[in-house]
Amino acid sequence: TIQEEDVLPPRLLERILLVKQAFVPRADDIILATQPKCGTTWLKALAFTITNRSRYGFSDHPLLTRHPQHVVPFIEIPVAGPNHTDIHTLPSPRLLATHMPMSLLPPDTRSVGCRVVYLCRDPKDALVSRLHFENKVLQGTNLSMDSAFSMFCQGFSPYGPFWDHCLEYWRESVARPDNVLFLKYEEIKSDPVHAVRKLAKFLGVPLTKDEESSGVAQEVVRLCSFEMLTSLQVN
Incomplete structure (x- = not known):
């Protein structure tokens, strides 16, 4: 179990303690759970499009004008105000995201039966993506690959050691398969249409025969593709 005081930065720890309270x-x-740079934006786009497909058409979809990070808020990273009032006021069912380890989620997350989707990624790709992201976005950061690799192997990452994070959610998915779905980034990439069907079924909104015949899964994949999302002005 990942211990907060052992591995988490102080500012992040404050946010997580606020979540618990x-x-x-x-x-x-x-709840969509990932580690940073492990397909968070893609998973948000897919889950939002799947769960809201009866509300929005593909030609005037919210993702054409809003970033996936804005339509699915983080639990521990408040968008408006320090007290998560934006999350509390969202109507049910809520679609939320987190980078927190399973062991740091509020205990009621298990007892009330929330659905959790976890997406893991090849650690080599996650490391490289994180390194480029931090060197580009964080002022004064110029971390070398050797230093980043050494820190990664020692368990230094924003939300705790990489494999501990993955294993917590994987074990929970084995113990409670109806409530926790464990996905792999590489498997979604190799067969995104199958991933859409799998996600829809787990989230309780399986594709109908009419949707299958009309190519809804393929449309979801197209709308949420890297090429589509990165071509939009909002992104």
Whole structure:
């Protein structure tokens, strides 16, 4: 089990403690869990499009004008205000995201029966993506690959050791397969249409025969593709 005081930066620890105090899970919540740079934006886009496909058409979809990070808020990274009021006021069912390890989620997340989708990624790719991201975005950061690799192997990452993070969610998915779905980035990339069907079924909104025949899964994949999302002005 990942211990907060051992591995987490102080500012992040403050946010997680706030979540434990203020966040009240609901039985119909859907929580998308990832480590940073492991396909978070892609998973948000897919889950949002799948769960809201009866509300929005593909030609005037919210993702054409809003970033996936904005339509699916993080639990521990408040968008508006320090007290997570934006999350508390969202109507059910809520679609939320987190980078927190399974062991640091509020205990009620398990007891009320929230659905959790976890996406893992090849650690080599996650490391490289994280290195480029931090060197580009964080002022004064110029971390070398050798230093980043050494720190990664020692367990230094924003939300705790990489494999501990993955294993916590994987074990939970084995113990509670109806509530926790464990996905791999590389498998979604190799067969995204199958991943859409799998996600839809797990989230309780399986594709109908009419949707299958009309190519809804393929449309979801197209809308949420890297090429589509990166071509939009909002992104």
